[in-house]
Amino acid sequence: MGWLTNWRRKRVLQRHRVEDGVWRSAARGLGFIEKLSEAETEKLKQLVILFLAEKQFAGAGGIDLTDRMRVCIAVQACLPILELGLDWYSGWTGIVVYPGDFRVQRSEVDEAGVLHEWDDELAGEAMPGGPVVLSWDAAANDPSINVVIHEFAHKLDMLSGEPNGVPPLHAGMDRRAWLVALDGAYQGFCDAVERGKETWLDPYAAEHPSEFFAVISEAFFQEPKETRRRYPDLYEQLKLFYRQDPAARL
Numbered sequence: 001m002g003w004l005t006n007w008r009r010k011r012v013l014q015r016h017r018v019e020d021g022v023w024r025s026a027a028r029g030l031g032f033i034e035k036l037s038e039a040e041t042e043k044l045k046q047l048v049i050l051f052l053a054e055k056q057f058a059g060a061g062g063i064d065l066t067d068r069m070r071v072c073i074a075v076q077a078c079l080p081i082l083e084l085g086l087d088w089y090s091g092w093t094g095i096v097v098y099p100g101d102f103r104v105q106r107s108e109v110d111e112a113g114v115l116h117e118w119d120d121e122l123a124g125e126a127m128p129g130g131p132v133v134l135s136w137d138a139a140a141n142d143p144s145i146n147v148v149i150h151e152f153a154h155k156l157d158m159l160s161g162e163p164n165g166v167p168p169l170h171a172g173m174d175r176r177a178w179l180v181a182l183d184g185a186y187q188g189f190c191d192a193v194e195r196g197k198e199t200w201l202d203p204y205a206a207e208h209p210s211e212f213f214a215v216i217s218e219a220f221f222q223e224p225k226e227t228r229r230r231y232p233d234l235y236e237q238l239k240l241f242y243r244q245d246p247a248a249r250l
Ligand SMILES: [Zn+2]
Pocket: 150, 154, 211, 214
């Protein structure tokens, strides 16, 4: 990003504020926001202002988007990039919000050349190079998942191509250490799911390493201590990647 972007951002920050009332009501129920230091909160607010200026929200399915909704989504989307910066979300602009879960049509041609078509019901979707699509109901009312962090973690993963659970790692990070930690945790998790064991994370995380990365990213921010206890090696890697130590905030 060049000087023009920096200049624009400076101007946006000079001219915009998040109203205290809107911030408070958007952050209500988001425990991880309350744990941030004052400096971190200030930084997050600035990111949210820039995020709202640079991304385009669109309501779908008859929803009327309010400032509170936009801020609530922006707050959660910006937490993962608090120490990375908004450029990690560049290359796309749209955020589409449905009132509830939404249907998408899928199709796939199998090895025999037969076309399969079906409908999926989703709470969120991140399209490569395209928008993030969210269910407001899931974003606001489902405490068991954090669909916003989930989809935005996919966006970070997609920065390095086909989503595979490996976002672009920083200089000085050890790719092998990441792969060993991710793979170890993922394989152990898949085994537990296969054996029908009750799992701490959503069994959906067993679908693919990219899903595991998105789900463990939710846990990293929402339940950092438990994440660190269960997956110490992966927690360490996530800490290096996100440049945050959420467990230390508690
Ligand atoms: Zn996902």
